[in-house]
Amino acid sequence: MWRALLGRIKQGHRTVDYPAETPILPDRFRGHPILDPARCEQGCRTCADACPTDAISALEGGLSLDLGRCLFCQDCVDACPQGAIHYTTEHRMAARRREDLIIRGPVFERAQALDKAMLRLFHRSLKLRQVSAGGCNGCEAEVNVLGTIVFDLGRFGIQYVASPRHADGLLITGPVTENMKLALKKTYDAVPPPKIVIAVGACAISGGPYAGHQEQHDGARSVVPVDLFIPGCPPHPLTILDGLLALLDRLGPERMVNVVPPRSPEDDEKLRWGLARAEDAVKYLGIGPKKAPKQTPPKE
Amino acid sequence: MTPALLRMANGSAAPLDQLPHLELDAFREVVIAARSRGRRVSALFGVPRGEAIALYVVLADDDAGLLECAFTTLAANRYPSMTPLCHEVHLFEREIAEQWGLLPEGHPWLKPVRFHSSYRPEHDAWGRPAGTTPVVGIIDFFQVQGEEIHEVAVGPVHAGVIEPGHFRFQCHGEHVYHLEISLGYQHRGVERKLVAGPAKRAIHYMETLAGDTTVGHATAYCQILEALGGRHATPRGYALRGVALELERLANHTGDLGALAGDVGFLPTASFCGRLRGDFLNMTAVVCGSRLGRGLVRPGGVAFDLGDSRITELRRRLDAAERDVRNAVQLLWTAPTVMARFEDTGKLTTDLAAELGLVGPAARACGLRRDVRKTHPTGIFQLIHLPVSTTESGDVFARAYVRWLEIERSIEYIRAQLGELPRGAVRRDTPTPGRGNLAVSLVEGWRGEICHVALTDDLGRFGAYKIVDPSFHNWTGLAMALRDQQISDFPLCNKSFNLSYCGHDL
Numbered sequence: 001m002w003r004a005l006l007g008r009i010k011q012g013h014r015t016v017d018y019p020a021e022t023p024i025l026p027d028r029f030r031g032h033p034i035l036d037p038a039r040c041e042q043g044c045r046t047c048a049d050a051c052p053t054d055a056i057s058a059l060e061g062g063l064s065l066d067l068g069r070c071l072f073c074q075d076c077v078d079a080c081p082q083g084a085i086h087y088t089t090e091h092r093m094a095a096r097r098r099e100d101l102i103i104r105g106p107v108f109e110r111a112q113a114l115d116k117a118m119l120r121l122f123h124r125s126l127k128l129r130q131v132s133a134g135g136c137n138g139c140e141a142e143v144n145v146l147g148t149i150v151f152d153l154g155r156f157g158i159q160y161v162a163s164p165r166h167a168d169g170l171l172i173t174g175p176v177t178e179n180m181k182l183a184l185k186k187t188y189d190a191v192p193p194p195k196i197v198i199a200v201g202a203c204a205i206s207g208g209p210y211a212g213h214q215e216q217h218d219g220a221r222s223v224v225p226v227d228l229f230i231p232g233c234p235p236h237p238l239t240i241l242d243g244l245l246a247l248l249d250r251l252g253p254e255r256m257v258n259v260v261p262p263r264s265p266e267d268d269e270k271l272r273w274g275l276a277r278a279e280d281a282v283k284y285l286g287i288g289p290k291k292a293p294k295q296t297p298p299k300e
Numbered sequence: 301m302t303p304a305l306l307r308m309a310n311g312s313a314a315p316l317d318q319l320p321h322l323e324l325d326a327f328r329e330v331v332i333a334a335r336s337r338g339r340r341v342s343a344l345f346g347v348p349r350g351e352a353i354a355l356y357v358v359l360a361d362d363d364a365g366l367l368e369c370a371f372t373t374l375a376a377n378r379y380p381s382m383t384p385l386c387h388e389v390h391l392f393e394r395e396i397a398e399q400w401g402l403l404p405e406g407h408p409w410l411k412p413v414r415f416h417s418s419y420r421p422e423h424d425a426w427g428r429p430a431g432t433t434p435v436v437g438i439i440d441f442f443q444v445q446g447e448e449i450h451e452v453a454v455g456p457v458h459a460g461v462i463e464p465g466h467f468r469f470q471c472h473g474e475h476v477y478h479l480e481i482s483l484g485y486q487h488r489g490v491e492r493k494l495v496a497g498p499a500k501r502a503i504h505y506m507e508t509l510a511g512d513t514t515v516g517h518a519t520a521y522c523q524i525l526e527a528l529g530g531r532h533a534t535p536r537g538y539a540l541r542g543v544a545l546e547l548e549r550l551a552n553h554t555g556d557l558g559a560l561a562g563d564v565g566f567l568p569t570a571s572f573c574g575r576l577r578g579d580f581l582n583m584t585a586v587v588c589g590s591r592l593g594r595g596l597v598r599p600g601g602v603a604f605d606l607g608d609s610r611i612t613e614l615r616r617r618l619d620a621a622e623r624d625v626r627n628a629v630q631l632l633w634t635a636p637t638v639m640a641r642f643e644d645t646g647k648l649t650t651d652l653a654a655e656l657g658l659v660g661p662a663a664r665a666c667g668l669r670r671d672v673r674k675t676h677p678t679g680i681f682q683l684i685h686l687p688v689s690t691t692e693s694g695d696v697f698a699r700a701y702v703r704w705l706e707i708e709r710s711i712e713y714i715r716a717q718l719g720e721l722p723r724g725a726v727r728r729d730t731p732t733p734g735r736g737n738l739a740v741s742l743v744e745g746w747r748g749e750i751c752h753v754a755l756t757d758d759l760g761r762f763g764a765y766k767i768v769d770p771s772f773h774n775w776t777g778l779a780m781a782l783r784d785q786q787i788s789d790f791p792l793c794n795k796s797f798n799l800s801y802c803g804h805d806l
Contacts, residue, residue, distance in 0.1 A: 003630075003631055003634060003635075004568040004631055004635070007568055007572065007627050007628065007631050008568060010624070010627055011571075011572050011575075011624055011627065011628065014575050025585075026582070026585045026586055026589055027589075028585070028586070028587075028588060028589030028604065029585060029589045029590075030589050030590070030595070050500065051500075052500045052501040052504050053501070053504075071504055071594075072590075072594070072595075073504065073594065073595050074595050074603060075500070087589075129457075130461040131457055131464075132461075132462065132463045132464055132486075133464070133485075134485075134486050134487075134488055134802070135463065135486075135511070135802070136508040136509065136510060136511030136512075136802045137463055137510060137511045137512045137800065137801075137802060138508065138511025138512065138514070138592050138594075139511070140461055140462065140463060140511075141511065141512055141592075142591070143461055144461045145574075145577075145578055147461075147574075148571070148574035148575055148577075148578065149571050149574060149575050150574075150575050150578055160460075160461055162459035162460070163459070164457075174486070175488065177485060177486060177487055177488060178433075178487075179414075179415055179436035179484055179485045179486070179487055180436075180456065180464055180485050180486070183456045183457055183464065183485070187457050208508070209501055209504040209505055209508055210488045210489075210490075213488055213489045213493065214489065215416065215487055215488050215489035216488055216489075233508075233594065234511065234592065236591070
């Protein structure tokens with residue numbers, strides 16, 4: 001027992017102070033993408049052709065990107081000769097409506113809280129049953145991580161429970177395979193109303209890389225109504241946490257404004273050299289002492 | 301007398317016309333004699349060849365570090381099963397039966413694997429009429445009968461945040477006589493979509509075959525393309541792939557040790573390792589932006605380079621994580637409550653492990669020296685030899701302890717690599733695949749041997765692409781480990797294997 005106690009002291013306090021502190025994500029983290037249609041050449045569809053999941057539309061009406069399909073890979077960024085698409089390290093991407101995930105302009109309509117009646121029930125206590133319906137264990141792992149001491153989901157009153165009958169809602173991952181469709185439906189039916197459904201990851205929103213396969217159903221909406229969409233492949237744990245907290249109105253008004261990911265000419269220059277947010281690169285989320293000593297930015 | 305087989309190195313390609321075409325009897329003989337000749341079956345699969353189906357086999361010769369390949373063509377839709385004489389092919393034969401409607405006569409356990417209809421609608425191994433769709437989980441489960449014998453069914457939706465699968469226990473009180481595992485819930489139809497590729501989604505399929513093994517499967521795939529294209533990745537690319545592969549192993553092994561601690565109610569290590577797993581994932585994110593290594597491994601090398609400051613940062617994190625992991629894991633071995641639960645639980649003998657064809661830590665925990673990094677090295681592992689970590693006892697403790705040994709060695713390895721990365725580019729172009737070739741690629745993922753096999757057609761497209769996740773070999777090991785155990789030890793035994801559902805179901 002003494003060893004365990006000593007270990008406890010050595011391991012230290014590790015819980016991140018989210019949402020009070022804004023996390024600093026790795027400089028190479030691919031968060032909210034930014035489109036700059038002004039750079040597009042007439043009739044060019046290179047990015048749309050390169051996208052593995054057809055998330056990008058480059059029609060006459062202008063460039064748009066569907067976060068619900070996006071795998072957050074580099075394929076479009078690498079393909080575009082004009083640099084019209086780039087990723088920011090903005091992790092907040094959850095949305096309440098499927099159409100809000102399609103980004104065109106600079107402002108992202110972020111997820112709003114549940115209505116008052118629902119908030120009365122769930123604001124301080126939300127029990128979720130997780131169902132993996134064809135997920136690759138990427139989303140499942142990142143969902144699971146929220147239960148560790150780093151994120152300590154329990155302090156927000158959110159908990160994953162063992163039975164749908166104990167749950168207030170479902171958290172679904174995976175494209176909904178044909179072989180999981182019935183199990184998902186039965187699990188949903190077993191949750192007592194009122195209930196909410198959260199779709200986590202590109203698969204659960206749109207089928208992800210499996211969209212169109214006959215063995216699956218292109219996401220959770222094929223079976224159940226969805227109240228919150230959390231994009232990513234997989235989403236960063238903080239993207240999921242932000243979505244959950246936004247839904248439960250636990251972020252405070254100052255953090256509920258719509259997301260405008262940063263972009264400036266200097267940013268562009270830094271991005272070009274792979275140095276975006278370089279000064280943040282050495283400090284990371286959830287590890288080390290809270291006040292990390294100032295360190296020199298990486299030079300490459 | 302064994303017929304001549306095509307012997308090739310891991311990560312190489314050969315023209316298909318060099319592949320010996322055996323008669324069925326000779327082919328069976330090759331597979332059945334594999335174990336007595338010191339070989340393992342890495343892959344056995346069917347490919348349409350005109351109207352008929354050809355069976356391809358890849359045997360691993362761990363002593364010589366070579367792979368042996370051959371094929372046969374089946375005139376009829378049935379063949380005498382090899383399983384009774386070579387147990388390790390039992391699931392391969394079931395898979396072939398399900399996909400192509402070939403009946404392995406005399407198979408003792410012929411049940412669907414993934415519950416999809418036959419890829420040749422007019423041929424069905426179970427004689428189901430064309431157009432009917434099998435219902436997942438509906439099979440003739442093995443049953444034990446007798447007074448007070450009862451059955452426990454678990455899944456597909458489990459209590460924890462894990463993937464779906466169905467487990468059927470035959471119990472007498474707490475005592476488990478038999479466990480049958482029925483999967484297929486995660487079947488997404490990946491292999492079929494790879495045919496006629498490589499298409500733009502291919503690398504993304506690889507990264508999500510088993511999301512926790514992104515680097516492992518992506519590396520196996522890239523090795524296939526490099527072999528078919530006839531051009532290696534760059535030395536620096538190889539070294540960085542090695543670093544990423546070991547980071548993946550570190551994250552998952554650390555997470556597993558924490559979860560094992562959690563399953564015996566030892567919360568200090570469970571909490572510490574839960575956090576430390578994330579620290580290793582965050583190191584991968586320093587390299588490529590994704591905690592799981594998405595977007596990192598690409599044909600010809602890797603997509604991201606490491607500069608000096610990034611290397612310094614990785615080393616700093618590695619040192620800190622090593623100190624904390626050592627502290628957290630040592631608590632396990634010194635806590636009698638933990639050791640009492642780990643030791644002699646879920647035991648497998650060395651013989652049984654070899655007979656079932658187990659791979660990875662589960663095999664090494666039974667004393668089998670099976671580690672692709674050592675026996676069939678590619679890339680950086682050809683230059684740096686990692687010792688194979690084995691223990692003998694084959695129980696939960698052994699599977700946990702092998703992971704700890706590998707954690708120590710992976711940390712050492714990464715530290716050494718970061719100090720001496722080869723200079724030059726991280727990536728170069730890979731030529732388009734050659735026509736009419738066969739390529740085989742093995743990678744030691746954190747769960748064990750990942751095997752990819754590709755056949756190209758006359759246009760250089762994939763005629764067939766076979767994926768064997770280590771879980772495909774190992775699920776039966778878990779079922780056998782549960783025999784004569786307490787049912788309450790199932791979570792512990794399950795976690796000690798920690799197999800992939802989606803990697804199995806594809």
